[in-house]
Amino acid sequence: MTPGVRPLVAGNWKMNGLKASLGEIVAMRKAAEAGAVGEAELVVCPPATLISDAAALLAGGPVALGGQDCHPRGSGPHTGDISASMLKDAGASHVIVGHSERRDAYGETDALARAKAEAAGAEGLIAIVCVGETRAEREAGGAVAVVSGQIRGSLPPLSDPRRLVVAYEPVWAIGTGLTPTAEDVAEMHAAIRGLLGEIYGPAGATMRILYGGSVKPANAAELLGLANVDGALVGGASLKAADFLGIAGVCRRG
Secondary structure, eight states: OOTTOOOEEEEEOOSOOOGGGHHHHHHHHHHHHTTTTTTOEEEEEOOGGGHHHHHHHHTTSSEEEEESOOBSSSSSSOTTOOBHHHHHHHTOOEEEESOHHHHHHHOOOHHHHHHHHHHHHHTTOEEEEEEOOOHHHHHTTOHHHHHHHHHHHHOOOOSOGGGEEEEEOOGGGTTTSOOOOHHHHHHHHHHHHHHHHHHHGGGGGSSOEEEESSOOHHHHHHHHTSTTOOEEEESGGGSSHHHHHHHHTTOOOO
């Protein structure tokens, strides 16, 4: 953890969840209200179809709500897209941008991730900007260089960089059950921390850097105890409140 930084644990439901799944969100709120999640701040990012319903269930409580993506423009002829202003109107306070699944499946670039993060910031949303290398890039020894390039290209020059969160997710670890070694994670997060300081100055020292990629209750304590790891972006394990809470429960303020 980073000294003085409150950890953040965000759950990305991806293309999962129907109305019957809202009970998991209710359980997350009850646990957070009961103090069962340590010192972590929780954000849950369900599919867009559930955001309004989830917002009603979470209103006034300790669990925040996020979207999984947004369009860089506020409105217009963009069939199937959702804007940052729409997410805010529906009750969201956060949004994920630049996820590797978006980059891979839709060819999204660093520049597009940056434009989306800027749009989120303009609406007062906190953007969780995702970066990460492929297996081939890591095996070629270029992981840090790749991620550093993504950060330079994807992070906007916001007036308040604390409204940005960086999520490092090695692409080869997402949904595979594989995780890099603790040493690899620590090395990458240290490199990201140094780069944030270079880009944002003193504010970069306290920007939150999350780890993502097959995070589960069994490995959360080791990963979230590393220096510069300020929480987690959780995929499949966030679909069940018990698993998500098991990850959040090991977090301690730095």
